[in-house]
Amino acid sequence: MSSQTPAASQDFVDAPTQPETRGIEVVSPSERHGRARDLFGVWAAPNVSILNFTIGATMILLGLEIWQAVAVIVAANLLWVFPGLIAIAGPAAGTSGSVISRALYGIIGNKVIIAFTGWLVSAVFLALNWLASSFMGADLLAQWGFADPVLGPVAVTLVVSAITVLVAVYGHGLIIKSYTAISIGLLVIFLAVTAFALPTVDWGYQAPEALTGVPLWSAITIGFTILASTPLSYINSPDIARYLPRETKPSHIIAATALGGALPGIFFTVVGALIVTGLTGPQLEAGIESAILGLLPTWLGPLLVLAVIVNTIALNGMTTYTSSMALQSVGVPIRRIPSAIVIGVIGTALTLYLVMSTNLLDAVNLMLQFLVIVSGPAMAIFATDIVLRRNRYDATDLFDEERGGRYWYTAGWSIPGMTSVVVGGIATAACLSTDVWTGPVSEAMGWVDLSVPVGMIVSALVYLGLSKTGLGRFEEVPTARAAQVAEAAQPARAASPADPSTEPAA
Template sequence: MNHPTPKPATLELSTIQPIAADQRHGRARDLFTIWFGSNIMLLTVVTGALAVTVFKLPFITALLALVAGNLIGGVFMALHSAQGPQLGVPQMVQTRGQFGSYGSLLVVALVVIMYLGFFASNLVLGGQSLHSQYALVSTNQGIVLVGLISVVATVFGYRLIHAYTRLMSYLSGAILLLCFIWIVAVHGLPADFLQRNAFNLPGFLGTLSVAALWQLAYAPYVSDYSRYMPADTGGRAAFWSSYWGCCLGSILPMALGVIVGLSVNGDIIAGLIELTGPIATLVVAVFSVGIAATNAMNLYCGTLSAITVGQTLVPRWSAGALSRTVTALVLFGISLALALLGQDDFMANYTNFILLLLYVLVPWTAINLVDYYLVAHGSYDVASFFRRDGGIYGTFNWTAVGCYVLGVLVQVPFMATELYTGVVAKAMGGADISWIVGLLVISPVYYLLSRRFRAPALLAGRNA
C-alpha cells in the first residue's frame, strides 16, 4: 500500500496523545536510518573500546563479544519498536497497560532520570572532544553548543529528529568508513596488534553484557519513533528495520573503538585523533554533531516521559507543543547544569549510575514484551491509558509490580560494577550476567502469574 510522502520537518503538535490514522506517515526503512544514524557517535566508539581497555580482550574475541551482545540485545529493542505502529502511543504510556496508571510511575520516572544522565554524559563527551581538537573552543562552550543543537531538534520533534538522523546515517557512515580505511591502510596497525591482551571469561561476559545493555537501553523509547508509522507498516517490517539499523549502527563504531583501544594507550578520543591525523578535524566535527542527534532523541524521550508522569497525576492535562517545549527546556537546563558542574569526574561516576538504572529496566522489558506478545497479543484499550483510574487496567497491577521487584532482586547477586559486586559475580571473577538472569526468571514468572490472576477480558485483549 502506498503511504503519504513524509512532509518537511515542521513543529510537532502532538506529544503523548494517540496518533490518528490520518496523521500517520513514513515507511519502515525510516526506522533503519534513525537507529543507524543515531548510534554512529563518539560514545559508541568509547563503549566498544571498553572490550580491550577495561575487559582486556584481544581483537577477535572482543569483536565476537560485541557482535553477539548487540545481536542479542537488539532483539528486545526491536520487539519494542514493533509496538509503535500498532498502538500509536509512546512506550511509557503503553506501560500503563501492564503496570496500571499509578503502578507505571516508578518506571517512567526512572526513565526520565536515565535519559537525562545519557544526555549529560554525551554533552560532556561532545564538549571535551571539540576542545581536544579545536583549542579555541573550551569544553564548556562545546557542551553548550552540542546541547543547543540537541534541544532545537527536540523542540521541533519527531519529523526533524527523523530527518536529522537520516542525514547523519550518510554523513557519519561515510566518516566511519573513512576512519577504518585511514587507520588500517594509511596509518597502519601495531605489529603485535593481534597479540595484545588475552582471552578471559569475565572479560568476554562483561563485554557481552555491555553490548546487550547498550541495545536494551533503547527499549523504553524505541516505539516513540515508530508510533507515527501507518498501522499497516507491520510488526515484522518495523522489527527488522529497527533491528538492523541499531545493530549495525552500534557494532561498526564499537569495532572502531576496539581498533583504537588496542592501538593506543590512554584516552580513546585522543587516540582516535592521533590515528586519524590530517582527517581528525573532520572526524571530530561529524561525530560531535552525531552526539547532538542522539542527544535530541534522549531529551525527546525524557520530555515525553515527564509529560506522561504529569498527565497521570492530572488526567485532564492534554500537553501540546508549548508544553513539550517548556518541559524540554527545563530538562535541558538540569542536564546542562550536571554536565557543566560535574564534568571532571562525571563520566565515570554516572556510567556506574546508568548501569544501575539499566538493571532496573531489565525486568520492565521482560514484563512489557511478555504482556504485549504473549498475554494481550498486541491488543490494548488505548483510551484506558489516559484515565486516572487506569480504565480496564486499574491503578496498580500487583502482578506486574511484584514481578518487577522480584526481577530487580534476583539480579543483585549477579551484578558487577565499581559501586557493588554481587556474591555470584565475585565467584565468577567479576563477570556480570545479571541481565540474563533477570530476563530468564521474570519472563516465565510473569506469564504464568498473568494467566492465573489477570481478568479474562484482559487476557483476551481489547481492541485499541
C-alpha cells in the same frame, strides 16, 4: 475519566519545518504516514558514534583477545531485536510507549516506572553523549589556542545542548526527515577515520596476560553487560514508530529498528577494539577519543569532532523528544515542548558535573553497567507483554486513569508488572559486577557478570507466571463503565471518527 483523552479536538502539527505540537495524544488514521524502512536511518544516526570506539577499546582493555572482543560485540548487539519488538506497540496503540506501559504496571505503578526508565535512563544517556562531544570539542578548541580545561568543555556542552533541545522541540517530523541524511554523512566521516586509523592496528595483538577460566568469563560477561546496556536502553522505540500506518507489517518495523541500531554498532565498536591495540599507554592517558584525533591528518580532525557533535545531537535530540512525553505520561501538567526544555536543562546540569569530575571512559563504563538494573527488566517485561497480548492495546482504555478502568488493576498497581520489575532488578543487581558494586552472586562466581541474561529471564518468567494467575487477569471494563468511557471520549473521537485504536492489531 481522566482529563487526558486519547485524541484531542485540536489540530496537531507534525512537519519538519514546524515545532511538533502533539505530545502523548493518539495519532489519528488521517495523520499516519511513513514506511517501516524510514526507521533504519533514524536508529542508525545515533549509533554511528564515538562511544562505539570508546566501548570497543574497553573490550581490549578488559583483557580480551581481538576475536573474543568481536564475538562479545556481535552477541550483545543481537539484543537490538528487543527495541525492534517493542516498537511495534507504537503503531498498534498510536501513542507513546510511556503511555502503553500503563498496561504493564497499572495507572499509578506506571508513573513510578516511567520516572526511572523515562527520566533516569534518559538523563544518564544525555549526559554521557554530551560528555563525549564536550571532551572532543574541548580538544579541538585547545588545538586552536583555547586551552582552558573547564571553560572549553562547558562552552561546547551549552551550545550542543541548546541545539539538541531545538531538535526535540521540532520533534518527529524533523527526526524522520533528516536522520537518514545525517546517517549517511556520519558514515562517510567515520569510515574516513577508520581508514586512517586501521594502519596503526596491531593485527598480531595478544593480551599481555592471556585470560583463561573464571577471569576470562568475568571479562567476557562484564564486556557483554557494558555493550548490552545500549540496545536495552531504547525502551522509547514505540515513540518513533507511532506515526506509522496501523497496517505496517510488524516484521518490517522490527527489522528496520534492529538493523539500524545493530549494524553501525557492531562495525564501529569492532573498529574501536582494533584501534586500541596499536595505541601505547601515554596515548591512552588522555582517553581513546583524544588518541584517535592524534592519528588523523589535520583536515580530518575537525570533521570528526563535527561528526561527534552531530551524532550527539541526533541521539540526544531523540532521547529528549521521547522523554518529554514521559514527563506528560506521569501526570505532570505540562505541554511537550516546555517538557523537552526542562529535560534538556537537567541533562545539561548532569553533563557539566561530569565534565568537572571524571573522564569519559570511567563515566561510560560505570553508568552503562548500572543502567541494566533498570533497563534490562523493563525491556523484558514490555516484550513479554506484547507477546501475551498479541500486540493489542486499546488507546481509550490506556487514557482512562480513574478507578475501575481496565488498567487500574489493584488500587492502580499491576502486581505482575511491579513484582517482576522489582524481582528482576534485584536479580540483576545480585549478578552485577562493577568497580563500585559487586553483587553476591557475581562475587561468589569470581566476578562473572550474568546480570543481563539473569535479570531479563527472571523478569520475563515472573511476569508470565503472575499473568496466568488471578492477580494477572486483565479486567474487562464493566458494561456501565464502558458506556461512561465511550461517552466521555466522544468529543475527542469527533475529530477523528476513523480512529481505529480499539481494533485488534494486525
